[in-house]
Amino acid sequence: MSIRHLDWSPLDRESDPVYADPDVVSAAQKRYALIASTIDDATAKLQKIVGTGTDSLAGQYVQGLKTEAGSLNDRLTKAAVRYHDVANEIGKYEPDLEQGLTETANALTDAEAAKGAQTKANGMPNPQKSSDGTTTPAEQQKATDKSKAQSDADASMAAAKKRLNDALDALNVAGKRFGDAVSARRYDDGLTDSYKDKLDAVMAKISQVFAIIGMILGALAILIPGVDVLVIAGVVAGAVTLIANIVLYHDGKGSVVDVILGAIGLGMAGLGAVVSLVGKGMSSIAKTAALANRPGGADGIELVPLKPPGGPITNFSRPFGPGNPRPGGPPPNFSRPFGPGNTPIKPAPPIRPEPAPAPGPNAAADWKNLSDWFNNPATNWVLGKLGVITPDTGFWASAWAQLKGAGEMWATLLTDPAKFGKDFASIITGLKGPLDLSAIMRAGGLGSISPLWFAWGGLNGAFGLGAGFVYTGGRLMGWIPSVNPPGQVAAS
Template identity: 75%
Template sequence: MSVRNLDWSPLDLDSDPVRADPDVVRDAQKRYQHIADTIDDAVAKLQKIVDTGSDSLAGQYVDGLKSDAGSLKDRLTKAAVRYHDVATEIGRYEPDLDRGLSETAGALTDAEEARNAQTKAKALPDPQKGSDGTTSPEEQAKGTAKDKATTDADGQLAAAKKRLDDALGALNVAGKRFGDAVNCKKYDDGLSDSFKDKLDAIMAKISQIFAIIGMILGVLAILIPGVDVLVFAGIVAGAVTLVANVVLYADGKGSVLDVVLGAVGLGLAGLGAAVSLIGKGMSSAAKAAASFRPRPAPAPPGGGIQMVPLRPIGAGGAGRPVPNYSRPFGPGNTPPPRPIPNYSRPFGPGNLPPGRPVPNFSRPFGPPAPNAANQWQNLSEWFNNPATNWLLGKLGAITPDVGFWASAWAQLKGAGSMWATLLSDPLKFGKDLGSILTGLKGAQDLAAIMRAAGLGAISPLWYVWGGINGAFGIGAGFVYTGGRLNGWIPAVNPPGQVATS
């Protein structure tokens, strides 16, 4: 018998009030009874091992085997009690269920008959008055018969609904008896889900969800490199995953490798913040150095000299450019009297001998040549965000020239520029993407900035650091995490713990 598919509208119901399949219930009873019998058989065999004398067994394993067999026997014996109780209570519940199904079906039949009776009662003729305005006894009898038929039909419908309510009430009593008899609180057999078990189930789901989120963010961080919002979100996802994995491992249901790799990942992120500050300090110094290496300005219109004062003229002032006067000095190789230049104030007309070109010191020496150093922007990093800045008291050491959200937009445009070279310059695009995958992009950029400022090469350790991050991101971030989520990589547990997928 399957769940009934009937029209329950005569009882003012939209669906079957008893959604139960007796065949499924009977199969469940047989299954629980089979489990109970299997446990009993296992307990009996374990008891034989426990009761076996040492003469029948030889070797150093005897005592350990008997001890383990005894412990397992005790645990199975406790579990068998619950399975026996469940099988027994299902057997007690089955007749109640059959009765409830029968009674509710009978109530439906009664309700259908009552509805038919109501329809017939309504169809009976009403009493009619005569031409003189009076109602004859025959017509009055018709009215009485119709009223009685209507009342009987209404009573029959009410009785059908009461039969339904009584059947459901009795079935609920049987169900409560069944539930109380096998309530998990009655048993101390280790089969009931404790609060810790429920918490572990929640943590396992959280770990799975945030691991997937972390992988998605990792892919986006490669496709759209350097965007602080994506990196920050990925680190938050990694932190949540680590907390969940720590709880699972503490309860014996997690993998030690999940915890270790998660902790290493967050550790690398934290160390990366410090390394980033060092790199930004070097970049800032290189930018400042580049700004002090200007291009010489073009000669002023109409000729003349453009001299760059290096230090005050006076004794020991060697190395300063000497103006080449256009006429010889006077007799005695001494220049004729002329105004003495006042080097204590800026050069200008009247501050050099007359007739000589006046250097144009009011013009700038020219803008710095465009290069990687003076074009570098001090953008925000993932750790420079409103949340961590508040927690860290907005330390000046991590405050960049461009804020968090403005940096995200600038970084997004930079990623767009990289992808724009996919078709126009695929070789350059491949190099850029390869440097991102291997983690060498930051070191390469820093090296270019330092060279442009003339500050020499960077330490090879920068490339080592980038390579470690790239290898860890691919290995732990994608290969291991993806393998664990798909069940390809099993959990790694210390002795005494059971591995879970």
């Protein structure tokens, strides 16, 4: 940034055309020279270690120390070359900068003088005609003098602008020479960001952003449980984070723990899909069994009680009608033979069965096969080819049903805090799914489920809280350092 706060309008410039402060440039030259000198001192000391004979050193560390010192010495030596070059090239550029500042300042002075001359020339009197309409030689001379003064002033202004442009061109040439001399393309010293370095920087940012997104989605999945739209979004975020962490680890800038935990998390999501399908199959069997034992049987036609007049219910039957004719045809009318004291009687009204009461809630019979996160419009075709059980409800309709279920849970926070606490605790610990499956199997009369279901749920819950929140949050906040293999450097 220029330190010359001047009016550059005479040269048709809004501000100083030279954006440079000689003092700042000089300070930079000294700083680079000092860094170069410091590196030289360091390499000299490292060279002593590398060149020291083994006789003067003892212990198993000797060879490793010499190897590391030699590697560091080579890298510092390469870096020193660039710092020396930069310091030298700045020294060459400084005179050109001073010349450019001087010339542009002189051009401004010339322009100010030319502008004054233009103002003076434009203010000179114009020739006046005599009363008879003629112009005297003296008046003609006025016109000649004014025209010449204007021409000379314009020429001076043009010369001032040319002087400015020439000075800027020369300064640009010097700047390009300086830039070319210290261009990163001329060095292979590890100080320049390569394409891989830039890619790693992008991947590091992607890993950070999607790790935050994954944590947010994980928290929402706990607060609004069972909504598979959140789960699939979390799985996608986890996959993107894992890919970024793998690239960083491959390039020596990522944590091996990030990769391992990310792979485990994604693997558990895939295994969870398989486990979910197994649970759905078991629930479907339990539902079939529950419907078979419910009044009406598996065909869904509910039975109604048969109640003789004035007597208790003795049996059950489906209502007579289409598809269920009365055995033996319509019932006959019965009466005593006509005779004395036996007038014709009116037939008794037919027995009308009373409807059976609605069946009570049953976890198995009432179970609905909702879509999972892996059972979505993008993958349903593939799942269909694999013969996977088809949900009764579509993905988005399932999401709405799942969202309503979460709302019903939160509605019990004030009305039944104990139930809410029990439900919420089962979600956090990962036991909600096994508990639901256990209730469905018992309601279907199929007995209890294996304890491994609860072990699986608990493992999921522990991993989600541990790796999903404690570790990921600690890494993002910098509380947990990255774990790198030997020879790798932790990403900053």
